[in-house]
Amino acid sequence: MERKVIEFDAAHFFATSFDWQIDWRGQAGQAGVTGSGQVVYGSQPRWIAQLDFATLRRDQIRSWRGIINQLRGRYNVLRVRLHDPLQPSWQEIGSPYRGRPVPHSDGSYFSDGSGYSQGMTAPVLETAPAGATSLRIDANYLGNFISAGHKFSVNDWLYEAVGIEGQGENAVLHFEMPLRRPVFAEEEINLNATCLVALEGDLTGALRVEPGDIGAPSLSLVEWVGPGRS
Missing domain, CATH: 2.40.30.290 (Elongation Factor Tu (Ef-tu); domain 3)
Known part of the structure; x- marks a missing residue:
């Protein structure tokens, strides 16, 4: 199964909450008469995520629909750029450019002004x-x-x-x-971390449009760890 990878920047849709957790996928046995128990951990733990987003308006809703429908439910995957709110800032790591384009060694940029x-x-x-x-x-x-x-x-x-x-x-x-x-x-x-994920369910990400043509979506995601992942 060749799955299409769709780029998704959480900051573009103004993510308002950030919840990424490791699902260790442990299997618990029944407790013994002494109160002891066993846990067997799965061979493929994975990340799960719950992301909530700010209220979107008309153009943003159309963009959202375009991404979600490309996923075909759980078939295709997102490459999510996390934008962890706790990642270091450019100032903290001491970058003189603070995320801006970097010039040549002589301080000049390309002819179009890019670096x-x-x-x-x-x-x-x-x-x-x-x-x-x-x-x-x-x-x-x-x-x-x-x-x-x-x-x-x-x-x-x-x-x-x-x-x-x-x-x-x-x-x-x-x-x-x-x-x-x-x-x-x-x-x-x-540290600008990315992760390949699929929707938790085929209807995940559906956006209800409310009066005023607004909507506040959410996503439940699971890391892609199965067949076909390199």
Whole structure:
């Protein structure tokens, strides 16, 4: 099954609440007579999300409909740019450009006034296998500001930092959930995190238009971890 990936920027539709949680997909057995119990964890935990959005008006509602209908229910997937409200700011990581285009080394821009795009990323310095829960990164790229609670992605796989040891090229970032795929040296962690998700149900995202041609949508999402995901 080849699923179409549709770009979705949560900030474009003015997301008002942000709830991304790891579903460990544990299976609990019956409690014993002593009160003890067992939990068996699934081999493929995944992220689930509940996003609420501000009131949309006519043009925004049409745009919303266009995206939701492209999904064909749970068939296609969204590449969601999270815009975590707790991600570091450009000022905190010490960027002189604060998200603006970056010029050439001599300070000039291209003839049309554009520059190089700037990402909130840091290179991975050592290859890590699937199942690892730490990565060695060059934290200088982030002003050594990354810490527990920051979400990041690697190739659209989403993770959350739980701690960091060291600084600069000696920084070791600890995170959950374990790596779903190997990560190779020179790949990057991205604090402008992205995640590939499907709708929780075929009717998720339906928008009721109220008097005044307004509507306030919401989305329930589950991470795509199944067949066909690379």
